[in-house]
Amino acid sequence: MEIYISWRTWDAARDDLARLGTVDVPALERACAAAERWHGDQLRPTGVPYVEHLLEALEVMTRGAGVTDPAVLAATLLHDVAEDTGATVADIEAEFGPEVAELVDWVTKPPTAGQGRQAKRAAKAAYLRRLGEAPAEAVLVKLADRVSNVQRLDQMPLDFQRRYYAETTTYILPLAAGEPWFAAWYAEWSERFAHLR
Known part of the structure; x- marks a missing residue:
């Protein structure tokens, strides 16, 4: 199972993307700049700058899955x-x-501020089920996002690992079934973390 964590900054991503020669690098630079502007100093739960997660998802999409569609790649960053x-x-x-905007809208969870834990979980499950109706391009964005989130799942607390593994195998693996590269990656991932079943 390959891990996609090489691109910690846009500069590193840009150089690799230019070598690939299959994507519109200036368009992606504009999307990355907008993501950095909107996310600002925001950090991920692991304490790393938010942009690192976005670049991981972009690396999954381009280096892993070989996606070149400009709208899909921009939506991945945004x-x-x-x-x-x-x-x-x-x-x-x-x-x-x-x-x-439509692709981003499909993968945006509805707000749950002020709701209890059960209501939040129910809203998230409904959101994940709804992705089964999403356009294939939106599904690609979600699949790359989740690869970034789960590729180092073992670095999270054990109770979170178990919950996230169950959620991923229940909702995300079926979405990946129609995308050969993602299906293969998630199959390896689910075996690596099978102890969480």
């Missing part, structure tokens, strides 16, 4: 903007157009 910042899907549409 996928958490509407969910985790003050920016909206309308803001994304104004800067990147309706296709990118």
